Amino acid sequence: MNHPTLKIEERTLLRRIFRRLERLRGAPAAAPPDVRPVGVGLVGVGNVVRWAYLPRLRGRRTFRLRAVYDLNRAAARQVADSFGARACSSLSELTQEDGVEAVFVCTPAQAHCEVALAALEAGRHVLCEKPLGSSLEEALALWEAAREAGTAHMVNFSYRFRPDVAFASELIRSGALGRVYHVWGALFQGGWFTETGAPAQARGDATAWRFGPGGGIVLDLGSHLIDLCRLWFGEIDQVQAWTRQFRPGPPVCEDACGFSLSFKEGPVAHLLTSRWATGHKDCASLEVSGSEGSLVLDRGGLRLWTRGEPRWRALLVPPLRGGDFLDAFYAAIAGAFAEIPDFRDGLKNNEALDGIFQSVRSGAAVALPLRGAEARPQGLKVMDRRG
The missing domain is CATH 3.40.50.720 (NAD(P)-binding Rossmann-like Domain)
Structure with missing residues (x-):
C-alpha cells in the first residue's frame, strides 16, 4: 500500500484500518x-x-x-x-x-x-x-x-465483504471524516433486465420472479443500501420513500425506489435504486460527506478528500487476507471472532424495509422503530402514492 501524498498520520490510520479489517x-x-x-x-x-x-x-x-x-x-x-x-x-x-x-x-x-x-x-x-x-x-x-x-x-x-466497501466502512467508522452530515447513494441494474429483449416474465427465465409479487427492487437492492448505512451510522429513526413501476400493465412490484433515511446519531441519507438504469449491469455509488472530509465509492474505486487538501486522492485497496462471506460464516460456526451480519441485523433491515412500504402507502415519513409492527401483506403490490 503506497500513498506518497498522504500525511504521516493518514498513512498510520490506513495501516491501522487494514489490520483491523483482517481481524x-x-x-x-x-x-x-x-x-x-x-x-x-x-x-x-x-x-x-x-x-x-x-x-x-x-x-x-x-x-x-x-x-x-x-x-x-x-x-x-x-x-x-x-x-x-x-x-x-x-x-x-x-x-x-x-x-x-x-x-x-x-x-x-x-x-x-x-x-x-x-x-x-x-x-x-x-x-x-x-x-x-x-x-x-x-x-x-x-x-x-x-x-x-x-x-x-x-x-x-x-x-459488506467487498474489499473497497469494507475499507470504506472502517474509514467512516474510524472518525476520519469527522461528523458525517450527508450520504448520497445509488444502486442500479440495467442490462440484465432491460436490454435483453422481451421482459423476463414473458421469456419465462430464471429472473422472472424478480418481476412478480415480492420480487421488487426495494427488497432486492434497497436492502443492501440499508445494511451499509446501518453498519456505518447505527440505527435508523425515520424513513420516507416513493416507488415507481415502469413496465406496462397492472401494479405488481416496483422497478425503482427513492428513499431517505435519518439516523438517531448521524446523517441523513438519500438513496436511489432502479432496475431500469440502462447501461448499468450492476453499479453502486456512494458519497459520504463529513466535517473533516468526504469519501466517494463507485466504479472508479475509492476517492478521499480531507480538509486542507487541494484535491481528491485515489485510495489503493489491495485484496484483504480475511477472505469472503463464506470465510466469515465459517469463523462464526467455529466460534471465532468475526463481524458478520446476523439475523438481528436482518430483522432491523426488514424493519426499515417495512417502514419504506408504509411510507409509500401513506405518502408521509415513518418513524422507527415500528410500534406494533404492521407486517406487510404477503406479496408486494405497492407502487407509488396512488397505490
Whole structure:
C-alpha cells in the first residue's frame, strides 16, 4: 500500500484500518491443513448460486456440499452431481440429512422464512440470502428461532465483504471524516433486465420472479443500501420513500425506489435504486460527506478528500487476507471472532424495509422503530402514492 501524498498520520490510520479489517474478516482465505469441513445443504440453485456460491464452494476446504434441493429437480440434480452431493426430493429430507450441518438459503425472498425455519428447527447453522424475510413479521420469527436454536446465523449482505466497501466502512467508522452530515447513494441494474429483449416474465427465465409479487427492487437492492448505512451510522429513526413501476400493465412490484433515511446519531441519507438504469449491469455509488472530509465509492474505486487538501486522492485497496462471506460464516460456526451480519441485523433491515412500504402507502415519513409492527401483506403490490 503506497500513498506518497498522504500525511504521516493518514498513512498510520490506513495501516491501522487494514489490520483491523483482517481481524474482523474471520477465518483466513487459506484454511489451515487440519481444518474440518462443514457439511452444507443448499436450498435453491438459481442465478445467485451459480455466480456467487458454486465457484466459491468448488475446491473449498472449509465447506463441503452434501445435499441440494430445488423445486427444479433437474437443476438440483445437475448441481448435486457436479459436487458428488445428494439431490433431495424435499426440504425436510435435506434438513434431516446426516451430513448436513449448515443450510444455505438461496431461494427467492418469499421462501426464506419457510426454509430457514425448517433448518433452525433441525438444529442447523443457517446462511440466508438477503433480505432475511419478505416482511417484518417473518424476520422477527426467524430472529426468535435463531436465538432459540443457538446455532450460527448470518444474512448475506454481500456488499459488506467487498474489499473497497469494507475499507470504506472502517474509514467512516474510524472518525476520519469527522461528523458525517450527508450520504448520497445509488444502486442500479440495467442490462440484465432491460436490454435483453422481451421482459423476463414473458421469456419465462430464471429472473422472472424478480418481476412478480415480492420480487421488487426495494427488497432486492434497497436492502443492501440499508445494511451499509446501518453498519456505518447505527440505527435508523425515520424513513420516507416513493416507488415507481415502469413496465406496462397492472401494479405488481416496483422497478425503482427513492428513499431517505435519518439516523438517531448521524446523517441523513438519500438513496436511489432502479432496475431500469440502462447501461448499468450492476453499479453502486456512494458519497459520504463529513466535517473533516468526504469519501466517494463507485466504479472508479475509492476517492478521499480531507480538509486542507487541494484535491481528491485515489485510495489503493489491495485484496484483504480475511477472505469472503463464506470465510466469515465459517469463523462464526467455529466460534471465532468475526463481524458478520446476523439475523438481528436482518430483522432491523426488514424493519426499515417495512417502514419504506408504509411510507409509500401513506405518502408521509415513518418513524422507527415500528410500534406494533404492521407486517406487510404477503406479496408486494405497492407502487407509488396512488397505490
